[in-house]
Amino acid sequence: MNTAPAEEPRWLTDEEQRTWRAYVHASTLLEDHLDRQLQRDAGMPHVYYHLLVVLSEAPRRRLRMTELAMRAKITRSRLSHAVARLEKNGWVRREDCPDDKRGQFAVLTDQGYDVLAQSAPGHVQAVRQAIFDRLSSAQQETLGEIMQIVAEGLQPKEAGADLPWLR
Amino acid sequence: MNTAPAEEPRWLTDEEQRTWRAYVHASTLLEDHLDRQLQRDAGMPHVYYHLLVVLSEAPRRRLRMTELAMRAKITRSRLSHAVARLEKNGWVRREDCPDDKRGQFAVLTDQGYDVLAQSAPGHVQAVRQAIFDRLSSAQQETLGEIMQIVAEGLQPKEAGADLPWLR
DNA sequence: CCTCGTTTGTTCAAATTTCAAGGATGAGCC
DNA sequence: GGCTCATCCTTGAAATTTGAACAAACGAGG
Numbered sequence: 001m002n003t004a005p006a007e008e009p010r011w012l013t014d015e016e017q018r019t020w021r022a023y024v025h026a027s028t029l030l031e032d033h034l035d036r037q038l039q040r041d042a043g044m045p046h047v048y049y050h051l052l053v054v055l056s057e058a059p060r061r062r063l064r065m066t067e068l069a070m071r072a073k074i075t076r077s078r079l080s081h082a083v084a085r086l087e088k089n090g091w092v093r094r095e096d097c098p099d100d101k102r103g104q105f106a107v108l109t110d111q112g113y114d115v116l117a118q119s120a121p122g123h124v125q126a127v128r129q130a131i132f133d134r135l136s137s138a139q140q141e142t143l144g145e146i147m148q149i150v151a152e153g154l155q156p157k158e159a160g161a162d163l164p165w166l167r
Numbered sequence: 168m169n170t171a172p173a174e175e176p177r178w179l180t181d182e183e184q185r186t187w188r189a190y191v192h193a194s195t196l197l198e199d200h201l202d203r204q205l206q207r208d209a210g211m212p213h214v215y216y217h218l219l220v221v222l223s224e225a226p227r228r229r230l231r232m233t234e235l236a237m238r239a240k241i242t243r244s245r246l247s248h249a250v251a252r253l254e255k256n257g258w259v260r261r262e263d264c265p266d267d268k269r270g271q272f273a274v275l276t277d278q279g280y281d282v283l284a285q286s287a288p289g290h291v292q293a294v295r296q297a298i299f300d301r302l303s304s305a306q307q308e309t310l311g312e313i314m315q316i317v318a319e320g321l322q323p324k325e326a327g328a329d330l331p332w333l334r
Numbered sequence: 335c336c337t338c339g340t341t342t343g344t345t346c347a348a349a350t351t352t353c354a355a356g357g358a359t360g361a362g363c364c
Numbered sequence: 365g366g367c368t369c370a371t372c373c374t375t376g377a378a379a380t381t382t383g384a385a386c387a388a389a390c391g392a393g394g
Contacts, residue, residue, distance in 0.1 A: 009288035121176035144186035
């Protein structure tokens with residue numbers, strides 16, 4: 001029996017290679033760009049900003065920690081640290097969950113909402129300048145499709161996966 | 168004079184919003200996925216792996232620190248720390264530059280090359296499974312174009328930009 | 335009620351990243 | 365040479381992220 005795969009791996013073609021590198025290159029630059037823009041204008045990195053956005057859209061601007069972590073695609077550990085930091089800034093507050101004594105709600109404060117409202121225009125502009133102003137509508141449409149497909153492929157569990165016996 | 172922008176910012180349309188969120192979602196999942204895959208199979212995060220790849224393609228498998236930083240799109244500070252770590256692992260070695268006493272070469276060691284050779288198939292497979300196996304050739308082509316465009320828009324200086332008086 | 339296994343959120347330490355600062359060298363110029 | 369400014373890379377501290385370990389609370393059986 002072999003310790004290594006018997007077959008030569010399917011390497012990327014030159015074309016695929018170029019595409020992949022372009023992706024890595026662009027996504028790196030974009031994350032850096034948005035992080036710097038938000039750090040400068042809102043005082044927090046992109047991930048934290050996104051947490052506030054997700055909270056702002058939830059009913060009563062609050063979510064259970066685990067739910068927030070899932071919607072923002074980060075680990076609970078990372079979220080704990082992030083919320084601690086945002087709490088220090090006064091953007092977020094924790095509240096006990098009445099139904100479940102283990103549970104905590106992360107609540108967007110009024111002050112947090114204000115920061116969001118003030119920095120949102122700049123952020124939208126940055127995203128627009130980096131992406132949408134440069135792409136045709138056909139390209140935008142395809143980009144959406146592609147990212148949808150890629151995300152589905154990587155999603156640990158899609159909606160309903162917690163009910164595997166139904167599939 | 169106004170302290171705030173006079174005009175309502177151009178918010179994203181619903182369609183743009185969906186596309187943007189799909190992008191953030193997918194790119195987050197993808198980076199996490201590759202980081203975990205490489206951390207498990209190669210003992211380093213994706214960024215470090217990429218450094219080794221870039222070095223492996225350079226003549227004599229070596230590059231000046233600044234050049235490596237630029238090609239990998241990271242800051243020199245980050246590179247210094249990263250190389251220090253890779254040096255501890257024995258995958259990279261530093262060498263003085265004869266022409267410029269300030270300069271340092273980062274050199275990929277044989278051991279580093281081996282690690283790369285051993286982990287490359289798994290990495291390629293991960294990328295292929297996440298992206299290329301799921302996209303039509305038309306989608307792949309468009310993805311390449313899009314990322315090329317986005318990268319150019321964010322590139323601090325493109326080729327020749329260090330000669331601004333020529334433009 | 336009790337026990338077992340799961341879920342929830344936190345915490346610690348280690349690793350990584352960022353940012354500002356700094357030492358050393360190079361290059362142009364008088 | 366000496367002066368000035370830019371470049372090369374490193375360093376240290378603070379911030380962030382990761383992964384493992386943990387206590388508390390839940391919940392299904394028995």
